[in-house]
Amino acid sequence: MVKISGGKVSLLMTVLITGGLLQVAQAAEENLETYTLDPVSVTATRYEKRDVEVPASTVVLQKEDIKKTGATTAAGAIAQVPGVTFKSFGQNGASMGTMINEAIIRGVDNGTLVLLNGNPISWRGKYNLDEIPADSIERIEMVKGGGSVLYGSEAMAGVINIITKKKGTNSVRVGFGNYGQKDVAVNVGNEKFRVNYNLNKWDHAVRGVSESDVTYTNSKTKKTTALGTTRTDIDDVKKENVGLGYNINKYLTANYNYYETEANFLRYWDEVLGTETKKAKREEQYNGRLYTTKQHVAQLNFDDQVWKGSLFFNTGTCESDGPTYFLTSGGKTNGQYNTRERNTTYGADVQHKWELNKAKAILGFNYKNEAYQQLYAGSTATSSDYSRHNWAAFGQWEQNFDAKNSFTISGRETWTTGADRGENYSNFSAAGQYLHKLDDENSLYASVGQSFIMPTFAQMYGSSSQSIPNPDLKPQTGTNYEIGWKKVDATHAWKAAVYHIDITDNITAAWVTAKQEYQYTNEDFRNTGVELSCDINPGGMYSYNWNLGYNNPEAKSDKKGYWDRKYGRIQIGGGIGYKLNKFRANINASFLGNRVQTPSTEHSFDTKNWLLTSLAATYSPTKNSDITLTIDNLLSREDVISHSSSTYYATPINFLLSYTYKF
Numbered sequence: 001m002v003k004i005s006g007g008k009v010s011l012l013m014t015v016l017i018t019g020g021l022l023q024v025a026q027a028a029e030e031n032l033e034t035y036t037l038d039p040v041s042v043t044a045t046r047y048e049k050r051d052v053e054v055p056a057s058t059v060v061l062q063k064e065d066i067k068k069t070g071a072t073t074a075a076g077a078i079a080q081v082p083g084v085t086f087k088s089f090g091q092n093g094a095s096m097g098t099m100i101n102e103a104i105i106r107g108v109d110n111g112t113l114v115l116l117n118g119n120p121i122s123w124r125g126k127y128n129l130d131e132i133p134a135d136s137i138e139r140i141e142m143v144k145g146g147g148s149v150l151y152g153s154e155a156m157a158g159v160i161n162i163i164t165k166k167k168g169t170n171s172v173r174v175g176f177g178n179y180g181q182k183d184v185a186v187n188v189g190n191e192k193f194r195v196n197y198n199l200n201k202w203d204h205a206v207r208g209v210s211e212s213d214v215t216y217t218n219s220k221t222k223k224t225t226a227l228g229t230t231r232t233d234i235d236d237v238k239k240e241n242v243g244l245g246y247n248i249n250k251y252l253t254a255n256y257n258y259y260e261t262e263a264n265f266l267r268y269w270d271e272v273l274g275t276e277t278k279k280a281k282r283e284e285q286y287n288g289r290l291y292t293t294k295q296h297v298a299q300l301n302f303d304d305q306v307w308k309g310s311l312f313f314n315t316g317t318c319e320s321d322g323p324t325y326f327l328t329s330g331g332k333t334n335g336q337y338n339t340r341e342r343n344t345t346y347g348a349d350v351q352h353k354w355e356l357n358k359a360k361a362i363l364g365f366n367y368k369n370e371a372y373q374q375l376y377a378g379s380t381a382t383s384s385d386y387s388r389h390n391w392a393a394f395g396q397w398e399q400n401f402d403a404k405n406s407f408t409i410s411g412r413e414t415w416t417t418g419a420d421r422g423e424n425y426s427n428f429s430a431a432g433q434y435l436h437k438l439d440d441e442n443s444l445y446a447s448v449g450q451s452f453i454m455p456t457f458a459q460m461y462g463s464s465s466q467s468i469p470n471p472d473l474k475p476q477t478g479t480n481y482e483i484g485w486k487k488v489d490a491t492h493a494w495k496a497a498v499y500h501i502d503i504t505d506n507i508t509a510a511w512v513t514a515k516q517e518y519q520y521t522n523e524d525f526r527n528t529g530v531e532l533s534c535d536i537n538p539g540g541m542y543s544y545n546w547n548l549g550y551n552n553p554e555a556k557s558d559k560k561g562y563w564d565r566k567y568g569r570i571q572i573g574g575g576i577g578y579k580l581n582k583f584r585a586n587i588n589a590s591f592l593g594n595r596v597q598t599p600s601t602e603h604s605f606d607t608k609n610w611l612l613t614s615l616a617a618t619y620s621p622t623k624n625s626d627i628t629l630t631i632d633n634l635l636s637r638e639d640v641i642s643h644s645s646s647t648y649y650a651t652p653i654n655f656l657l658s659y660t661y662k663f
Helices: 007-025 063-069 074-078 457-461
Strands: 057-062 084-087 102-105 112-116 137-144 158-164 171-177 181-189 193-202 206-217 224-247 252-272 285-303 307-326 332-355 359-375 384-400 405-417 426-439 442-453 476-488 492-512 517-536 542-551 554-557 568-580 583-597 610-622 625-632 654-662
Touching (some): 057 063, 063 074, 063 583, 074 084, 074 137, 359 457, 384 457
Antiparallel strands (some): 057 137, 084 102, 137 158, 171 181, 224 252, 332 359, 384 405, 405 426, 426 442, 442 476, 476 492, 517 542, 517 554, 625 654
């Protein structure tokens, strides 16, 4: 692992940079931007509602919030949300094909549904949040605690709805940073039409992002031998996006996006042990993998506040390709690893809303076709195609008993047809929510809701040469119980929640050491926790936010037979913002404590707490231009940012300096 600098040097550099920019801005007059602490939320109820009146745990990141984080993608913004544990494999959101960067909500690692403008963009439970550029986002709405009743399978832990800008902007941005970072963005548009292009690259390698022990288990003697350790370097990371949007009229909008990512993972011997690997040498390459994803997303959305409907089409390929120089037994080889798959979904969603005397009701229907293709490749001798039709009918009734009390009941029936081998599923889920308004800006709520997840084709029939298919997987079902409090006034927005999650047959991937393969199995999961957060915007030069949470996520599988801890118990985060006319800056930090890493078949073990820090500072010399400096990992900490037995480290301190011109 190459350390760019120590924590004290990094902190001193940050202070000097920030201090210098502050001196430039001191002579300027104060200029406050419009910002609301009580935004409107749509995702939690499927219609517009003040966030303080939503009987669920919600987070709304407005475009100003996203700017404060300095994030260039949706992933960077979501990673700092209270109750979210973000899993990453490397710099710039580099993912390993289907091993994606995950937003883990309340410890549930298999239950985040990602929507784009209310439409699903996940592919077989996977998603690429690092693909979606922050420039294109109007706001991000997150509902924690399950959303299957309104949105179907995959929403076990919650829903992330990324809502893109309708109006086009005109701007150009160029940036550069260490590790060969390059950032280019072009946005063109008006009230009717918008086009955007984004390119972000890391051309130079980050050394030692991962360390792994290499062991070999003899299938006959069952004896396990330690062969050594390897490290992984990542270079040539690229994310590219092209987006188009057209407002046909005030109710109807069409959107198209193309996303492409690349990441090159190079694995080397760090230490060689035993006679099994006597031919290996330190620093000799173990293997290499180039991971590529390409995804097309098209949508047609209609909303006149009474009828809401959408048509969506998503298709994409995911490929891994590269040389293999050593077998799992430690012997040398000269092989080529190559897998490819295509995932396609298309469908429609329609709902109608009624507003009665003291009630609101919605009734809706949706359809989604899922198709999974394992394509011919170097490591795949045959191809396979699987598909199924997903159908659902849902409804919700909100009854206002008086000005202060209301109750909402929701239900959803989901069923599939046309699945291979007749592996069809059906599920009915229900939820109930109670809201009591202490006053117009202060509310209490209680909720209970059921959720479910259907097994994906890749889990049932295999997704690679290292994946053992399990067509007998059971659907994952669970219940979320929660009570909460929300209060908002002119300067403060408070939120608190206490929750308990029970999940039966949680679908998880277990590593089988003897076969060096993954096998999908069912396990049980539970978590109890408390969250408290506050956003403070007094209207002056400074703004603040902080959050803290305590939870205890645990899982029990047949292989372990006991409740084993996962992730971390303590989460603390926050930030400080400063703005004075032409200058604004924000420092953010996220701490995850009392952590463990959790192997598939062995007991969890303690690991180092993480403290992730970032700085985003912008100076605007004119109303049409911005100079922005973002710095991640200010203290250059060597924190482990993975949660399984594999160890992945945070990227050392890194910066991006960019210039934006608005025309």
